[in-house]
Amino acid sequence: MSHTLHRFGPEETFQNDFPFISRPAMKINSDGAAPKMRRVMEIALDHEPVNWGSLTTKQNLTMGFDREELLNKTEDNSPAMGCFDDRDKVVAVLKQLKEEDLGMSVVITGLRDKVEEMCHEAGLTPHSADLALGIFGATELLPEDETLCFTTMCGHAMLSAGLVRQIRKAVREGRMTPEEGAKILAKPCYCGIFNQTRAAMLLEQEKEANQKNEE
Amino acid sequence: MLVHEDLCVGCGLCVKYCPVGAITIVDRKAHIDQDKCLECGTCGRQRIVKCPRGALYENPGVYTYPRSIRKFFSDPMAYHPETKVPGRGTEEVKTNDVTGRVKRGEYGIAIEMGRPTVGASYVDVEKMTMALSKFNIEYEAKNPVKTLFLDEKKGTLKEEAKQQSVISGIIEFTIPAEELEAVLETIMETAKTIDTVFSLDLICRFSDEDPYKMPEVPVLEKFGLAPRPNNKINLGMGRPLVEE
Numbered sequence A: 001m002s003h004t005l006h007r008f009g010p011e012e013t014f015q016n017d018f019p020f021i022s023r024p025a026m027k028i029n030s031d032g033a034a035p036k037m038r039r040v041m042e043i044a045l046d047h048e049p050v051n052w053g054s055l056t057t058k059q060n061l062t063m064g065f066d067r068e069e070l071l072n073k074t075e076d077n078s079p080a081m082g083c084f085d086d087r088d089k090v091v092a093v094l095k096q097l098k099e100e101d102l103g104m105s106v107v108i109t110g111l112r113d114k115v116e117e118m119c120h121e122a123g124l125t126p127h128s129a130d131l132a133l134g135i136f137g138a139t140e141l142l143p144e145d146e147t148l149c150f151t152t153m154c155g156h157a158m159l160s161a162g163l164v165r166q167i168r169k170a171v172r173e174g175r176m177t178p179e180e181g182a183k184i185l186a187k188p189c190y191c192g193i194f195n196q197t198r199a200a201m202l203l204e205q206e207k208e209a210n211q212k213n214e215e
Numbered sequence B: 001m002l003v004h005e006d007l008c009v010g011c012g013l014c015v016k017y018c019p020v021g022a023i024t025i026v027d028r029k030a031h032i033d034q035d036k037c038l039e040c041g042t043c044g045r046q047r048i049v050k051c052p053r054g055a056l057y058e059n060p061g062v063y064t065y066p067r068s069i070r071k072f073f074s075d076p077m078a079y080h081p082e083t084k085v086p087g088r089g090t091e092e093v094k095t096n097d098v099t100g101r102v103k104r105g106e107y108g109i110a111i112e113m114g115r116p117t118v119g120a121s122y123v124d125v126e127k128m129t130m131a132l133s134k135f136n137i138e139y140e141a142k143n144p145v146k147t148l149f150l151d152e153k154k155g156t157l158k159e160e161a162k163q164q165s166v167i168s169g170i171i172e173f174t175i176p177a178e179e180l181e182a183v184l185e186t187i188m189e190t191a192k193t194i195d196t197v198f199s200l201d202l203i204c205r206f207s208d209e210d211p212y213k214m215p216e217v218p219v220l221e222k223f224g225l226a227p228r229p230n231n232k233i234n235l236g237m238g239r240p241l242v243e244e
């Protein structure tokens, strides 16, 4: 599941979007990995991710999050998954992880220059890249670009285009704030990689553009 | 998913949450089209969809083959019985620093059929795997799609699988770098024949010469392909680091 890849939208909207995943490799370094994964999660959570999720406890940060329950249920194959909206926080997490040398794999998704720069700062040498080459086939079946910007933040496609359209409309019409809208849209993504800060920014931009058009 | 018709009050709250539009209101009751429903589980999650009557419930037959194919390839919380990994794919680039699955001089390819948002029938997945059968491809052993082959060399899938649709099915394999051009050509040609979309991923190693420079793949230009500006990077923190 390359579910943090293929986040769609204009390049400038990814300035503060950094999905984070860490996990052991099954049958290679997964035996006895639970305390290490727990520590990875503690370090990440101490640096205030914008979202965090768990398929084990079936919760993400936007729905009322029990940190201790999540940490206590960490198993050898539990992945750590979430999203940051501030590159300095990511660098701080990476520096701490490097210092403690826990040996669990870490991937960050983000604008290539930014991730390279962050690796430099944290003293890390990137190993491999998963490049998003695009979407092909019967692309006429896709929702409009403005909606795809949101739905692709849940890589498992649990966020429906219909819900996104409904929330976009409610924010445009002033029936909901961008932050309220972003929180509703974040819920279906249990992995916690949906970035509410980016979603609120997109909703705000659309609202402003709409107001200008009406003037 | 199914609806307790006697409980449902037809409020319509659940309708918008379904990623594939399988829920409609008919005679003031929610109705789930069982052909369209991909068993992703979203509508039944009370913390997301606050159905006032708790009227949505999981179909007890959903873990029975072949309907279970929908569940395992659509609900990220359902663990594949074969791989023990939740979701539809594998560890791919996430642990490549430890597994060495994609080495220098190789490319890892993932064709994520149905993604984003549209969903895919296994008829479309088979169109792609049959087209790729002219190459000597060894599909990723831990990818659950591998369990659905009738004849892996021919790229054919089991009949019962082809009657199922899913949120996405990932065709995943590694090839030597010199095969990339021909494989991409086949993928792009097949793209014209399918009734869904796919997202295309390419996994590669950073070079030794400039460890901070994103890998460049000149052959992509021939197909008008340019990687998105936002990509997924394995930071090389896993231990033991794979030696090549």
Ligand code: SF4
Pocket (backbone or CB within 6 Å): B003, B007, B008, B009, B010, B011, B012, B013, B014, B015, B029, B030, B050, B051, B052, B053, B054, B055, B056
């Ligand atoms: S949310 Fe519940 S009560 Fe409302 S339409 Fe859906 S199933 Fe019926």
Ligand code: SF4
Pocket (backbone or CB within 6 Å): B001, B017, B018, B019, B020, B021, B022, B023, B032, B036, B037, B038, B039, B040, B041, B042, B043, B044
């Ligand atoms: S389980 Fe998923 S696909 Fe099926 S009706 Fe519910 S939301 Fe739609």
